[in-house]
Amino acid sequence: MDLESTRRQWDLTFDHGYVVESIDEHTDVIHLSLRKQCSTQDFCLSRCWNRDPDGSYVIVYSSVEHPMCQRTRGMSRGVMFGGWIISPFSSASALNVGKPGSITPEWSSACLVTKVVKLQHNLWLEWFCRSGRISLPQRIVIAQVAGLRELCDHTSELREIEKKDLLIQYMATDTTEPHGQASLYAGDVCNTRSPKLINIGSLTKGKWPFEAGLKSTNCWCAPDGDNFRVRGSNYLHDRKKVPAGQPFAELVAVDWFVDYRRIDNICSRPSGTCQHSLLKNDYQESFVFAVNIQVPGPRHFSIVYYYRLRAPLDKSSLFSRFVHGDDAFRNSRLKLIPSVALGPWVVQRAVGTKPLIVGRALKVVYHSRPNYLEVDIDIGSSTVANNVVRFVLGYVRTLVVDMCFLIEGKSDGELPERLIGTSRIAHLEPDAAVPPPPVV
Incomplete structure (x- = not known):
């Protein structure tokens, strides 16, 4: 039969x-x-x-x-x-x-x-x-x-199918961008299906949960800002938090690097994603906010998120005060909210969803230029944070991890809080990390 x-x-x-x-x-x-x-x-x-x-x-x-x-x-x-x-x-x-x-x-x-x-x-x-x-x-x-x-x-199996999808998309794209760039520009980066978006970072744009034609493993996208809760307009009086709404910067690229030394000041490197792709030609007037999360070890990993402002930098805004402020002000205000969207219960409990004032818990170095600000966060500077991240790395292939970044509001005039940007990393492959671009 x-x-x-x-x-x-x-x-x-x-x-x-x-x-x-x-x-x-x-x-x-x-x-x-x-x-x-x-x-x-x-x-x-x-x-x-x-x-x-x-x-x-x-x-x-x-x-x-x-x-x-x-x-x-x-x-x-x-x-x-x-x-x-x-x-x-x-x-x-x-x-x-x-x-x-x-x-x-x-x-x-x-x-x-x-x-x-x-x-x-x-x-x-x-x-x-x-x-x-x-x-x-x-x-x-x-x-x-x-x-x-x-x-x-x-x-x-997913990677093989998705490589073909990306190849078809690349062949259908009329572009003069140099070969070998990776990560995507996106308007609505979690939902767009456009085959003409161009990869510009080492980690590929995708979609999770799975959607036909888009990667759902070893990829990034930007989840809805309403997935996170922030201080509302009356928080100082009623202590209530509200859905965050749309960020004022969009996630445009993600790099996943590995090296035998810590990877610092990545935005300054001429052949890197920031200088070579985000700030060249028509984008000279853009402002890029980059977050470089450094994980030390026998091999040093860095995952770098690049956010581009949707509008020119408002000099009267809290974010502008952060960009032009001193390190003490920055350390007291930059907030990170994590969330494990998919993963074992023990990892979700270890990571939690509690907001973190980054500069109070970890060593942070800021690299500021007129058209970008890079925030280097050294996970190894805290024993507790390093142990948590090392634990999470053991499960990283099975995880979907969300994060958002914002500046903490401490007065009525600084509320409600607004998100700088959001990120989602799905089923990250440690072996997919690439060497960083050379310093010079």
Whole structure:
């Protein structure tokens, strides 16, 4: 019996399908046609799978574009994102059998489909479990499905598909930018699908939760400012915090560096992202705010966020006072709010969401020029912070970490607080860090 006949026995919606391209031993691109009540719809899907140590299989599907997978004439092209976990019978209790010896050889290798996720027409996702179905809003379940994708990350299946997506986008772009730049300009950097954005930093712009055509691993985007709460207009009187709203600077690039010495004053380097890409030519009037988070060790890592102001610097603003103030003022005002959007509970508790006045807890060095201000934050200057970051790095491939930066308001005239910018880093790969540009 062939594969299609076998599948039709357990999936009545299956019409036909074939493998378009095998990427590696854990990944392929497939074409499927599925029957509905009165029509048939086709799909081009990236299919990846992974076998866990307990014998379970995790299988994830997501819609992709592929030049060898054309839409079938007379059918509409569907979009699919989901997957399932197939688990073996691991004990006699799972089979409701009184004695372990009663498991027969043919049953000992049997499996159950333990979870299936399906996207409904009303944009709700449903988990189908052995005990029935559980309906949840899409934004909740999509984060759970992202957990399935994490289990497949180390097979490089997402990276291979996404490299092709980026190559297609690059080939479709009419640009004279030098080859080899990475990270993207973005208007709405979490939601845009434009294929004409240009990479300008070492870490690529993406989207998390997953969205077809955009990377969701080893990438960055800027989450909604309302995900964070800041001091409201009457905070000094009622102590109430409010959703932060839109930042006044946009995240335009992220660099992920590694070196055998600490990486300082990165914005001054002529071939670096700031000087070479953000402040050249038409952008000479721009002002860049850069945050360089330095993680020391046998190898020194730095993740650098570059924010560009959406409007000229307002000389009467609190941020302008910060830019032109002395180090004592800066150390007393720069605030960071962290959040682990996806990750183990123990990491979420270790990181927390409590605002941090950076200059009071860590050593900070400021590099100021007329068109940029770089803030170098040395994590190694605090034993506690260094231990927390080292702990988090052990889980970094499975984490989605959000941060925002702002200047603390201490008087009614400085309230409500406004965000400088936000950032989200998804499933960062330590091995993806690159050497920094030379000093001269």
